[in-house]
Amino acid sequence: MNLLAAGTAVCDLQLLTEGQAQGFTLGEGEWPLRGLVVMHQGEVRAFVNQCPHAGHRLDFPPGRFLTPDGELLLCRSHGAVFDKASGECVAGPCTGERLRSLEVAVVGAQVQLTAEVNVDALVTRYW
Ligand code: FES
Numbered sequence: 001m002n003l004l005a006a007g008t009a010v011c012d013l014q015l016l017t018e019g020q021a022q023g024f025t026l027g028e029g030e031w032p033l034r035g036l037v038v039m040h041q042g043e044v045r046a047f048v049n050q051c052p053h054a055g056h057r058l059d060f061p062p063g064r065f066l067t068p069d070g071e072l073l074l075c076r077s078h079g080a081v082f083d084k085a086s087g088e089c090v091a092g093p094c095t096g097e098r099l100r101s102l103e104v105a106v107v108g109a110q111v112q113l114t115a116e117v118n119v120d121a122l123v124t125r126y127w
Contacts, residue, residue: 002027002119010046010104010111011037018042021065021073021084023049026119033119035102036065037111038073040084044111047087047099048122051075055124058082058099073099 004026015022021038034049034057049057056077059065067074072090073082080092087099100122103115 002029002031002033004033004113004117004119006113006115007107008113008117010035010102010113013044013106013109013111016044016111019066019070019084023059023063023065031119031123031125033117033123036073037104038065038084043085044104044106045085045087046102046104046111047073047082048102050100050123051077051080051094052089052097052099053078053080053092053094 011022011024016039018039021036023036026033035046036049037046051058058075060076065073067081073084078093080089080094082089082099087101089095089097104111105114
């Protein structure tokens, strides 16, 4: 079982600026947890980096998560766009579905998981 403990560091807070997103990888094996953290209106949110449409990672090339205007998260495979706060798809092939959210908080200079994560249960394997 691939478990991540509460308190696991997701990223350094200094890597985040308002409106921007940062990718991360946690865990081991062929199926680690790939996620993204975004700061939106001063709040930090984290989501699994896996699109509900066809399971692709959102950022391709890696590290590019936003629409050109920076207002929404974008899956570059087929153009689904997601609200930064809720992870809800607001346009595209999976409208109404959501990115899976991760519980995180700012602790000192880090963004950390606030609950244990079972990576095997959270990541959908499409192949
Ligand atoms: S896999 Fe994301 S829009 Fe198709």
